[in-house]
Amino acid sequence: MAYVNAYQPPPPAKPAYGLHGPVPYDINVAFPLDFAQLETPRLKLVPFIPSIHAAKYHAAISDPAHFYRYYPFAEMEDPESYLLFMDTFMRQNPYSVLFAVIDRTTPDPDYPEWGGKLAGTIGLINYTPTNLSVEIGAVCVLPAFQRTHVATHAVGTLLKYCFTMPFASQSESGLGLRRAHWYAHSDNEPSLRLAARLGLKREGTLRWAWVLPVGKDIGKTPRQDDLLTGLGRDTAVMAMTWEDWEDGAREIVTTQMARTE
Numbered sequence: 001m002a003y004v005n006a007y008q009p010p011p012p013a014k015p016a017y018g019l020h021g022p023v024p025y026d027i028n029v030a031f032p033l034d035f036a037q038l039e040t041p042r043l044k045l046v047p048f049i050p051s052i053h054a055a056k057y058h059a060a061i062s063d064p065a066h067f068y069r070y071y072p073f074a075e076m077e078d079p080e081s082y083l084l085f086m087d088t089f090m091r092q093n094p095y096s097v098l099f100a101v102i103d104r105t106t107p108d109p110d111y112p113e114w115g116g117k118l119a120g121t122i123g124l125i126n127y128t129p130t131n132l133s134v135e136i137g138a139v140c141v142l143p144a145f146q147r148t149h150v151a152t153h154a155v156g157t158l159l160k161y162c163f164t165m166p167f168a169s170q171s172e173s174g175l176g177l178r179r180a181h182w183y184a185h186s187d188n189e190p191s192l193r194l195a196a197r198l199g200l201k202r203e204g205t206l207r208w209a210w211v212l213p214v215g216k217d218i219g220k221t222p223r224q225d226d227l228l229t230g231l232g233r234d235t236a237v238m239a240m241t242w243e244d245w246e247d248g249a250r251e252i253v254t255t256q257m258a259r260t261e
Contacts, residue, residue: 020054045154048099054082058079072213072233101154123137132175159180202236208234210232
């Protein structure tokens with residue numbers, strides 16, 4: 001039986017716009033976002049708009065290699081490649097969205113219109129309307145805001161939005177999902193502790209899930225004759241379901257977000 005293999009790798013696509021994305025900026029989201037539900041008295045989530053937030057975000061990261069040490073993407077460490085990567089990975093995917101996290105407890109005199117200081121990012125990744133699930137990821141809290149209320153409030157706000165039913169009441173509405181999951185480098189203890197503190201449960205470990213870019217030094221050593229030189233990453237999987245939410249996780253999130261420290 002005769003056959004051919006005419007496969008040719010496609011050339012990398014280049015967006016028809018600059019690093020800051022299209023103008024006006026299109027967040028390109030295919031699921032409901034009610035930003036009135038994505039804020040607390042201490043924090044709010046807004047779309048991450050590169051022309052508005054990127055310079056401040058990157059200026060706050062003095063050591064990108066350390067800041068992104070647990071991420072499996074080399075592109076995040078350089079400001080320009082970060083913006084290209086996030087445009088491809090997040091903005092061009094209509095089932096993902098990247099938020100800027102604004103800390104409302106610390107005003108920014110340079111940008112009073114923000115209603116607070118830029119404290120990092122968080123995202124909803126690969127929402128699936130057919131399975132009613134989503135990943136909470138891209139959780140990057142800037143160094144000045146680590147060990148504060150920011151991470152707890154950002155993640156807690158998204159968990160509440162994920163599991164609240166649409167139009168649950170006159171004041172509350174959400175996506176009504178069945179599941180929200182969380183992927184982390186298995187050595188990233190701060191990430192795993194944050195997820196556990198907010199009620200997510202460890203479901204297992206995806207062993208050797210990633211080949212890390214050369215230069216990433218937190219990982220597993222491959223076999224001697226391996227096809228690639230990068231270290232390997234085990235990925236811890238944590239998740240919360242609607243049953244967890246209704247069986248006590250809602251109260252856990254509320255309690256954690258009520259803490260004052």
